[in-house]
Amino acid sequence: MPAASLTARCINGTICRPFSTHSTNQALRTALFFPGHGVQRIGMISSWAEAFPRTSKSFIDEMDTTLGFPLSKVISDGPNSELNRTENSQPSIMATSILILRILEQEFGFKTTERVDVTLGHSLGEYSALVAGGYLDFTPALRMVRGRAEVMAQCSRRAHQKSGEMYGMVALICEPDHLQSLISAIREFLGPGSMGSKDDSSNEMSSIQQVLIANINSKNQIVLSGSIERIKTLLVQLRQFGGHDPRAVRLKSDSPFHSPIMAPAAQYMRTKLDTTEITFPAKMPCVSNVSAMPFASKENLKDLLSRQCVETVRWWDSIRYLDQERGVKRWIGIGPGKVGRNLVGKEVGRISSKGGGVWAICDPREVEEIMRALEKSEHEDVDNS
Template identity: 30%
Template sequence: MRAFVFPGQGSQKVGMGTDLAAASAAAREVFEEVNDALGQDLAKIMAEGPEETLTLTENAQPAIMANAMAVLRVLGREFGVSLAEKGEYVAGHSLGEYTALCAARSFSVADTARLLKLRGQAMQAAVPVGVGAMCALLGADIDKAAKLAEAAATDPATGAKEVCTVANDNDPTQVVLSGHAAAIDRAIAMVKDFEIKRGVRLPVSAPFHCPLMGPAAEAMDKALTATPPGVPILPVFANVTAQPVADPEQIHRLLVEQVTGRVRWRESAIGMGEVGVTHFVELGGKVLGPMIKRSFPDATVTSVVSMEEIEALAKEL
């Protein structure tokens, strides 16, 4: 069995999609659809930058989706590869869950672009810059990370509780915390007390996947009511449950919960393995493959970005 998976924020880089667009009209078509939907030349920002503009959450999220969907469109249009015929499940990391749903035709490319633009804006607006932060814990399993987060949430000077929680359970060696900046700094300072190798503050502009994102969750609830998901052609493994879902109302609810909830990527990789998935194909990035292998060592993982890699995958499928 095979699952197609889609990367999340952080996988963007200037130049993304440029070679594919030059090689394929199908890829260019996706970028044009996204440009039209957003009323901006996102493809130019993807191709030329500047990096700080591409990295803005409201640009990075639709850009990463567009890049992955361009790869999928080329696979389908030029090599006759059908997701429904070649896969059993889809999944994506954070914003990648929207890409997965787009790939499974629960949303159109245009609607996905608009939803992700709004999601990026709402997440940025939810917390003033500097109030929140995130950090990656290297050499940490989920139990150590959860205990550290609980300890760091308390300000020792005042005894006041701040937000510090697990945002991403990526694999058995990497967990990301999110919350108030002071609490995240405390967590980084305390890593050795919890036998964690290292804590690294992440270069993000907002504390994603924690309760501070409440206003963004409300905004996405309204947006998804106005643009409801359809029935996907393949079930999606949801971030917040690490379980497959295909019911549109449930998909809506879980996408809202995902804004403030934990991305259970490690559990999702293991869960897909438990239902029989042996092959994972990452489209549009090379980030999730290594995480999946660390969580599920017996998995076969293929990451596909370039035209050469698309051609090789098409032959393999």
């Protein structure tokens, strides 16, 4: 891998520090993060389009032209049944996130490469993070997200047709000091290739019978993915035999993301990434969902981004890595909703600390205030260094 060049970071014309795009010990101060599936809502681009018509119109035209149909109309008008289809919701969320970033850059003069040190995204949000970090161009990334989502939707339909069961995702919330033992108990009950029962595990369980830990989101929340009935069976066993009674919340998804059912999507990504232009090294590090570490090479990126379809999203580990090992103090969430900000804020606790903060840019009315707070925290950080 070629040595990453050193470049000076500037804040309002003041040189602050050099950075290396792929140094493993360089302190990182500002992270840009993006949301994943489930945050979509009708009209989520409307307020941005009204407030910033010049930037929004050209972007929306680019989005619709790239996909070959008016996705913008689905986002603006719905109905929910259409927007919530995986093949529509995922490109909608990704595109909305990048639209907001473009507005920051073009309307507010936000220089991403000068103000941000590292990017990451939750599940689907990883694609937005790769675009923001300069690894992927928006247009091919949007096509790839749409194609991946179409394959995922097909996987879910085939699993339901084959088994007759309902599939989806269930969040489990527990006390923070119980999380590790809960994860251990789940893995013990699931076993290799198990459907969630200690008694009926087998070495070669069909993918449609498996339940997996899809996300480890925070110090007190994980998400299970797979057959809803088998997840219910697992919860009964955890309560009766495992000594755990987590609160279970069914998520707004009829697809078992990050489970073996999505294996065809992983294969689609492997093929697609082999023909997609990837820039590496890019503008800044991007943290992988699968490894909870920055992508190490172009081949590593292609491998981990494909595996993300069927493996656990290690979001909590990613946040802890940046917080505890890399020194990130400022966290900027960009995209629909504030779920990501809440997860990050719960872990790092820097809502108003000097030189730090956690923000969510999801409403145009809040941008100026957030930009002022960010600039203030940057100057405080420089003064303290």
